[in-house]
Amino acid sequence: MRKVTMDDVAKRCKLSVATVSRVYTNPEKVSPKNREKVYRAIEELNYQPNMLARNLRKLQxxxxxxxxxxxxxxxxxxxxxxxxxxxxxxxxxxxxxxxxxxxxxxxxxxxxxxxxxxxxxxxxxxxxxxxxxxxxxxxxxxxxxxxxxxxxxxxxxxxxNRLSSQTATEHLIRLGHRRIAYFSGPLGLSLSKERQEGFFSAMEAHGLAVDESLVCEGDFYFQSGYDLALQMLASPNPPTALVAASDEMAIGAMKAARKLGISIPDEFAVVGFDDIKMALICEPPLTTMAQPxxxxxxxxxxxxxxxxxxxxxxxxxxxxxxxxxxxxxxxxxxxxx
Amino acid sequence: MRKVTMDDVAKRCKLSVATVSRVYTNPEKVSPKNREKVYRAIEELNYQPNMLARNLRKLQxxxxxxxxxxxxxxxxxxxxxxxxxxxxxxxxxxxxxxxxxxxxxxxxxxxxxxxxxxxxxxxxxxxxxxxxxxxxxxxxxxxxxxxxxxxxxxxxxxxxNRLSSQTATEHLIRLGHRRIAYFSGPLGLSLSKERQEGFFSAMEAHGLAVDESLVCEGDFYFQSGYDLALQMLASPNPPTALVAASDEMAIGAMKAARKLGISIPDEFAVVGFDDIKMALICEPPLTTMAQPxxxxxxxxxxxxxxxxxxxxxxxxxxxxxxxxxxxxxxxxxxxxx
DNA sequence: CCATTACATGTATGCGTTTACAAAGATTCT
DNA sequence: AGAATCTTTGTAAACGCATACATGTAATGG
Structure with a gap:
């Protein structure tokens, strides 16, 4: 039982390869009677068209x-x-x-x-x-x-990104926060810049000053959120809330807070970005901007x-x-x- | 700038397609001088071999x-x-x-x-x-x-699987637990059965009785671990530890415990299986059998x-x-x- | 100096399809 | 009935490359 080609099925049903090919590409172009014969031959020989040949021929x-x-x-x-x-x-x-x-x-x-x-x-x-x-x-x-x-x-x-980041920030502002930190993604990425702009514009729109020492560049991943927050929360004048440009960083920050005995959300509120699976499972479940x-x-x-x-x-x-x-x-x- | 084929580069350097082809498949078979010419032509025409043709020809x-x-x-x-x-x-x-x-x-x-x-x-x-x-x-x-x-x-x-599940169980036993629950994966899967056997054999080897009401079938996912644990931990005679056949179920169970105010690991110890990323991040970090x-x-x-x-x-x-x-x-x- | 070999290159076939074109058969119209 | 049209089928030519084989050229040996 070696490789069976379209020729084989053509022989088998005493038709040309052209008609066999047609039952694949334009079944309506071949008579029902012959179509049936072809199907049967295909079945009997367990034929599968060779995609390499088809691809080359169709150039796709x-x-x-x-x-x-x-x-x-x-x-x-x-x-x-x-x-x-x-x-x-x-x-x-x-x-x-x-x-x-x-x-x-x-x-x-x-x-x-x-x-x-x-x-x-x-x-x-x-x-x-x-x-x-x-x-x-x-x-x-x-x-x-x-x-x-x-x-x-x-x-x-x-x-x-810009709008969403703004929305996230405003959520915190509406909750009464004034001293809000921001963890961005790598600023080489345009989407990082957009999100950061959204944060700034929301703050500005509400007449809130941004403490530059509270905005840091992370890399979107867990560890950077953890490290950044650990340092920031231990500083003399820590923020009461955080907007993180990714859920992972947000979760990292929460972990840091827990390590420092800071309770979430009472002493430190955080909102993330992405709505990854972990956002639902982490403790506490993370408020976040869910991307579609x-x-x-x-x-x-x-x-x-x-x-x-x-x-x-x-x-x-x-x-x-x-x-x-x-x-x-x-x-x-x-x-x- | 139309599609450029191997023929084009052959013409360009006044050689045959065969030698051009050879610089791809057997460069050592063509003289350095000509090889250079071919390279240059390829460069100049920005030629890229058509994989569809190559694939068909080589049947791979x-x-x-x-x-x-x-x-x-x-x-x-x-x-x-x-x-x-x-x-x-x-x-x-x-x-x-x-x-x-x-x-x-x-x-x-x-x-x-x-x-x-x-x-x-x-x-x-x-x-x-x-x-x-x-x-x-x-x-x-x-x-x-x-x-x-x-x-x-x-x-x-x-x-x-069998051995690992045994190891995980023994870890709990060594820590003094005697009433140990087990959450399996779908028992239609052989690996679920193997892990379950490992659990049973470890218990048996240490002369520990298995309370059948403490072994449940989950589906490996978070929610099933949560649901199963929520019910089990609220029962009259709850287990003091759990072996879960997946990290997700283990984390689900920890979440259930937290909801019930049961502290981990003091009142309830859990060990997972897989060592997924979340195992490190969850609270508390999960002890687990890390698969290679x-x-x-x-x-x-x-x-x-x-x-x-x-x-x-x-x-x-x-x-x-x-x-x-x-x-x-x-x-x-x-x-x- | 010619026979032998090694090496470099070219010619031409085939990989298994799809499809343009031709041919033949069936159907309709005048 | 013959021409014209439509439908169904077959023939053969690509698609772009790899490679067996043939050919030609240079190197080697006696």
Whole structure:
């Protein structure tokens, strides 16, 4: 029982390869009688079309590449999951490109486009410079998720970082906090800057001074939130609340507070960003700006598919809104705004 | 700037396609002088070989499929990450197949093998029946991770569930606990059964009776641990310790304990299984059996690559040992065994 | 100096499909 | 009935590369 090709099934049912091929691509073009014969032959021989040949002939692979900073991060993997689901429903395979946040890796993966290994790519939170991206992809279908600094007109879908950060900050202000700290992500990233701006503008809008010593740059991860908070909370004039640009940092900060015997939310309120799985499970459950992860994934795939099919995009840039989910880390958790 | 093929670069440097092709596959077979010319032409034309053609010609894709129950689960995604890294280092792409634990999805993804879309697959924690797997893969390279019920001789790499569960239980026993609860995973899975056996055998070995009302079947996830513990801890005669077959369930149980005002580890000790990221971050940090996730991933890829190359396997079945990492959820956390 | 070998290159075939085109058969219309 | 049209099928040419084989050229040995 060696490899069975389309020729074999053609012989088997005494038809040409062309008609056999047609029952796959244009079943309605072949007579019901012969179609039946072909199906039977396929069944009997347990034939499966060779995708390599099909791909070469059609010059497409029906697969897309997802370039992702880190699959271990549940925020990213949630989006990835949404992407995979949507892709699968539409008959696309997804190739995984975990970059460990390295621009070099990003570029390597992008080359799969010119090599025709994938028909398109979804680029999650790129670190590469936009103009570099443009240079590499050279008119291939790409949609970017989570980053809008794209002078080249690459389609993207993002959330409204500035607004959301503002909302988070205002939540704390409304709760009576005046001395509020802010932990940002790496400021090299535009989304970090946007979120930081949102914080500043909310403070300003309410006539609150920002103590610069209370705004620090982290790296989005747990440890940095922990370290930063440990130091800050032990200082002479600690903040009463914190806006963190990621849930992990927020949770790290809470852990630091607990270590110092500072109770949350009574003595220290914190709000995070992302709504990762842990936000619900940690102690106390974290109030956070929930990003529309599912939509980010789904919409990006839908856009990409349209591009790959050469259909027009209703809009090249999609901006989604986040939602403040209030749990217990800020107090007054029964108040729905 | 149209699609540039190997013919173009051949013309450009006034050589045949054969020699151009050879600088990719057997550079040493072409004279240094011409090799240089080819390189230059490639550079000038910005040529990238078309993988579709190459794949068809060589009847292989240099990519592997990873079938995975759920990428959102950091335990799985850790292994996936290790797989991706190893694959990348060896020049392989990884295609993602998230199944949401559905055997039907598993089977669909497995078909990519016969369709030649991938050269081999790594099958993480399959739910399909082994004989079904055998039927579908039909002599293609496959290695299974985390499941050994494979009458068909498919290579696998697993951890020693029975032993580890025993070790975890003994840790609690040594700490003086006698009334110990056990939360298992779905008992349809062989690894759940193995872990449960380990628990029972440890108890028996120490002459301890197992109260059947204290062993419950969960589903590995947070919520089930929470629900089970909430009920059990509120009962008249609660256990003083718990062995959970997953970290998520363990953390769920700790959360339930906290809700009931039961202090950990003083009134209730718990040990988990897996050593997921959250185990370090949760409160208190969880003592757990750490699986060799990195090795599980790396070794499975290494085995698969050998198989794809037709090289012999030094051993078809690899069994790795877990490691008890002692943190604070059982007390006496300064004691290294 | 020619026979033998080693090396470098070119020619041409095939990998397994899809599809444009041609051909043949069935159907409709005048 | 013959022309015109539609439907169904077959023939053959790609798709872009790798490679067996043939050819040509340089190096080696007697």
């Amino acid at each position: 692979t029906n697969s897309i590449l997802v370039v992702i900073p880190n699959i271990m991060n549940t925020f990213f993997s949630y989006i990835l999951k949404s992407i995979q689901n949507t892709a699968f429903e539409n008959g696309y395979q997804v190739l995984l490109g975990d970059t460990d946040k390295s621009p070099e890796m990003e570029e390597k993966y992008l080359h799969l486009l010119q090599q025709k290994m994938v028909d398109g790519v979804i680029f999650l939170y790129p670190r590469m410079h936009p103009s570099e991206i443009q240079r590499v992809i050279d008119k291939h279908p790409v949609v970017i998720v989570g980053h809008q600094e794209t002078p080249a007109d690459i389609p993207f879908v993002i959330n409204n 992860k599912e939509d980010l994934g789904r919409i990006s795939v839908e856009m990409l598919i349209r591009m790959m099919k050469g259909e027009p995009l209703s809009s090249k840039h999609v901006i989604l809104n986040d939602e403040l989910v209030i749990r217990e880390s800020c107090g007054f958790h029964l108040n729905r705004l | 894709t240099n990519s592997i499929l990873v079938v995975i129950p759920n990428i959102m689960n950091t335990f799985f995604s850790y292994i996936l990450k290790s797989i991706q890294n190893t694959a990348f280092e060896n020049g392989y792409q990884v295609l993602l197949g998230d199944t949401d634990k559905s055997p039907e999805m598993e089977e669909k993804y497995l078909h990519l093998l016969q369709q030649k879309m991938v050269d081999g697959v790594i099958f993480l924690y399959p739910r399909m029946h082994p004989s079904e797997i055998q039927r579908v893969i039909d002599k293609h390279p496959v290695v299974i991770v985390g499941h050994q019920e494979t009458p068909a001789d498919i290579p696998f790499v697993i951890n020693n 996730k990195e090795d599980l991933g790396r070794i499975s890829v290494e085995m698969l690559i050998r198989m794809m190359k037709g090289e012999p396997l030094s051993s078809k079945h690899v069994i790795l040992n877990d490691e008890l990492v002692i943190r604070e959820s059982c007390g006496f956390h300064l004691n290294r065994l």
